[in-house]
Amino acid sequence: MCRWMAWHGQPVLIHELLFDSPHAIVDQSLHSRMGAETTNGDGFGLGWYGVGEGPAVYHSIRPAWSDVNLRELAAHIESPLFLTHIRAAIGSPVQQTNCHPFRHGRWLFVHNGYVGDFHDLRRDLMLALDPEHFAAVQGSTDTEVVFRLALTHGLEDDPLAAMARTIGHIEESARRLGRTPMVQGTFGISDGESLWAVRYATEGTARTLYASADVEAVRKLYPDNERVAMLRDHDRLIVSEPFSDLPGVWEEIPQSSSVRVAADGVFEREDFRPLVPVG
Amino acid sequence: MCRWMAWHGQPVLIHELLFDSPHAIVDQSLHSRMGAETTNGDGFGLGWYGVGEGPAVYHSIRPAWSDVNLRELAAHIESPLFLTHIRAAIGSPVQQTNCHPFRHGRWLFVHNGYVGDFHDLRRDLMLALDPEHFAAVQGSTDTEVVFRLALTHGLEDDPLAAMARTIGHIEESARRLGRTPMVQGTFGISDGESLWAVRYATEGTARTLYASADVEAVRKLYPDNERVAMLRDHDRLIVSEPFSDLPGVWEEIPQSSSVRVAADGVFEREDFRPLVPVG
């Protein structure tokens, strides 16, 4: 199972959130072996906005915990908006072109979950891509195709509507091919100003997703906490699973819903439902 | 520009032909920087028949000259039929899934050359693949798609006929899209018993291809040469460029032709012409 995390707020050293927290996303990859989980050692990706034109991406096929370059970058890059993703490969090769975040122009995209029967749906879904987006597919993951399909469905204009159409499209494709539709998971999307996340599963329980609580509320709970004191209003984290143990800091994002962190930090929740394609 | 080499004959340590020869394929990657050639440091592949079920493949994204594992394998694997390929990446990522040889069942496939405007043709060509072969595409090279298209056109039954239909198909696709058709290069194919090679270019001069001369003739030329003395009748090498400097050992394979080394070692040449698809 993959893990991802996104930060939207004051510029911080990426290191602060990747490594410094008690149960930060890199340590999650090791401790996610508790129980029966697959380990998250199949690659790591980091996408950040800051210096330079558009978002930067760093992809590594080394496990995050042993990637020395990752520690270096994280300790020397500051960003007000970044996404990280640790991969557990389900049926596709471990290579840089299969690492998240995927990028198109100023957009970044991460996913934790899967598209059921993707091997059988892949051809139909790729046929539905705009030629520009078909040509841009470099890897073999389901996520990359979902991203390209969402772009085809207008992600750049309205990400949440595009995701609704995309998931509806995939479920419909499955039905037409006689398969059980299944799109599962959480999606993280950004354009460098806003940050969106969707939590959805056709059936059953979707992968988990949490948002940090309003900073004001967190300050009240932990008036003496050093780290909390450094938070500014509108700082926001979206995470697959909480990475600190302070009660009250994390709020679960319900299934079939989406959230949006606006450029000014305003935080909104909405219901999310796929749109069945017409015709 | 890529380089490839194939051996068909007595079982030899792969090392003998990869490293030991004065200008063997690994050294070719370094010395191919003479002049204005791009270096061949974008990955290496080895496919061999021998122990175990079907062909084995080893793909590395490290340059061949610095890949310690490759030297180890080559020194400890014996095979009567193997293909090696050094890659110079033209427009696709350096990753293991983009390394040659490509494999399907007992078939191996290498290529030195390119498909013109592949970026624009890719979608149409992938649509033409049998669903089984579409699903099997893991990388982003033109060669992998050519291979899968050839399989769709019956490579497993008749490789040369399939290549003729495949190249004709690609040229026709280009014309339909308003592009100048261009399929260039040399192809190496094997099923573990025979070895085929094709040299072709829609226009201009195709990448070079050479076959070793009949062993009998080589023995007459070099009666005192140690290495030559070890050759057996029907030992055959097919190479992008010669890797020893002995005159008379290498015969150029003409453009628009194919060769076949049969299971029993018999060596045949034929003309090669693409088949324009009907309808």
Place this chain on the structure above:
Amino acid sequence: MCRWMAWHGQPVLIHELLFDSPHAIVDQSLHSRMGAETTNGDGFGLGWYGVGEGPAVYHSIRPAWSDVNLRELAAHIESPLFLTHIRAAIGSPVQQTNCHPFRHGRWLFVHNGYVGDFHDLRRDLMLALDPEHFAAVQGSTDTEVVFRLALTHGLEDDPLAAMARTIGHIEESARRLGRTPMVQGTFGISDGESLWAVRYATEGTARTLYASADVEAVRKLYPDNERVAMLRDHDRLIVSEPFSDLPGVWEEIPQSSSVRVAADGVFEREDFRPLVPVG
């Protein structure tokens, strides 16, 4: 914690023992996350005797479970004697020169465990190496230095005596530097004919080590088992932890003891005690 495994017996496809068994060493790296163990995703090594001159080694910094090349090699290399090792890095970089087995001439060496305070002992221990062996050190692991020290102490003539002197030397070095002596673990050694293993800890419980039971006994226990039927007399496995669940197949090697599988398959156990260096 690392894991290692050695086979001494009839030639088998390495794949049979790496991947095929229910809880083979590669799967061990994933399932070793149960409880509080560190994962074994910091590199993999394979050393085998067979075709070609001396032992071959394959080292990979990719986790074993996602290394496609490893699966390929394992399925196409047959060997009567090989060692595999999965690494969990404790304080040294993940790089090929830090992977086991280490090799010198026809000797291979693996280790699961550690040398306490190695960072502080390293200089003194390296000073004690024969110049030839000092020069040969390429990585930064404790194991490589232990191996080179054992070679300095005559491993090529008598591996068990050399290990006794080596461990005694390391413990004495620690005492001289005012540290608590600690050499911990299991060692696997081979020259291509015999296979030795040592289990020892200065204090506390050493890493586990098991040997497969005599084939005759295993046959009596499991007369109908397909895999057991394929075993020949004198086939022997030495493993860090058992990888099948058949009771009676595995016998624990006691702490402070060594075993030896002779060229003819004869299996011997002995006590093992470090030799304190004189002067």
Place this chain on the structure above:
Amino acid sequence: MCRWMAWHGQPVLIHELLFDSPHAIVDQSLHSRMGAETTNGDGFGLGWYGVGEGPAVYHSIRPAWSDVNLRELAAHIESPLFLTHIRAAIGSPVQQTNCHPFRHGRWLFVHNGYVGDFHDLRRDLMLALDPEHFAAVQGSTDTEVVFRLALTHGLEDDPLAAMARTIGHIEESARRLGRTPMVQGTFGISDGESLWAVRYATEGTARTLYASADVEAVRKLYPDNERVAMLRDHDRLIVSEPFSDLPGVWEEIPQSSSVRVAADGVFEREDFRPLVPVG
């Protein structure tokens, strides 16, 4: 032969100097195949000062031209002082711990050249290291040992004096071991404020080294050149070989000399001579 480059001046996107210039250091690795030079495809390193504590380092064992991550970083990191190095491995493995720059605290160190007979000198030179620096050696290059020896000789207090003592020490060690002393090459050193370079060879011609001319002079020569117009007073480049073809922009640094770019940009040249160790 390795190549290195250092920038000291206004904050620039690393990309500007790595990739954008007509013959930038990354393209140098490809075009350095002209003639009989070995290619520089054995690893790349980047060390930069800027955001975060101390210098950051990025090391890659992929050839620079195919390292996608490198392009990303370079396009999104701004720095007023950075060093880059492309490696051609001479006798040591291609691994991240063998990439330059080497780092200690706030110090970075690169080298183009070699220590003659290093394999034989290595033990003596490592014995001469302060225990702290012995313990810090992670790789197997001559450069890393030279760096650690220079630190032992007080590099942190006076880099040029330390280099003089270090080179004298190495030459003396060679003589004592009956070898021909040979220390060859160019060294780049920084503490994040100043930038030093040394060009020296015991015998023969040292690797080349150039500094950009004073900005004022360059402006006079090229009043209409866009890139030149962006330069500020005191911007300075130190390079192994020039990477633009504008005459008058590059001044060769003579052999047996050192240069220093001070924190305020002042540029000084001095003679450089090794100090023979006393006793």
